Amino acid sequence: MATYIPNPAEIKRDWLLIDLEGQTVGRAASKIAGLLRGKHKVEFTPHLDAGDFVVCINADKVKFTGAKLDQQTYNKFTGYLGHMKTRTAREMLAKKPEVVISSAVKRMLPKGVLGRQTFKKLKVYAGNEHPHQAQNPKPHEL
Structure with missing residues (x-):
């Protein structure tokens, strides 16, 4: 018995709509x-991109547990010495x-080309509106 490996041209990709309101x-x-x-598909292969397109809405309504809202930091380096910009999760959500x-x-994704x-x-939007209505994304519960 040979192991089935899907052909990248045959992989069917769906569009999924995820509402992040109240999610951790x-x-x-x-x-x-x-x-x-x-990984939710039967034909998952680790070395191939077999996933779906994901549209996330209401990203401004996510929540953090514990004190992460003030302790989690996001860094941005401009390329110049001493210009490391640091913001907390509360500032980034605003x-x-x-x-x-x-x-x-x-x-959480693999490092490298894949x-x-x-x-x-991945398409993420702060509000309820998104420009991907033509793709008819299916609502997906997390």
Whole structure:
């Protein structure tokens, strides 16, 4: 018996819509990373990108547990000496809530070419609206 390996051209990709309102950041990010990689599919193969496209809405309404809202930091380096910008999770949720979810998911994906390719299928939006109505995303519960 030979092991079945799917052909990358034959992989069917769906569009999934996830509402993040009231979800915990880490738990939601790990489930989103699994959907992006395709671990929920029968034809999952670790070295192929078999996952679905994921559209996340209401990223500004996620929650953190414990004191992570003030202790979790996000760094941005401009490239110049002494220009490391550090913000807490509370500041990031107020200014750029999409970055909170996308950075959490990105850290859970494989490093390298496969991880970068997989990460491009994630679309995160702060509000209820998204520009992917033409793809007819299916609502998905986490």
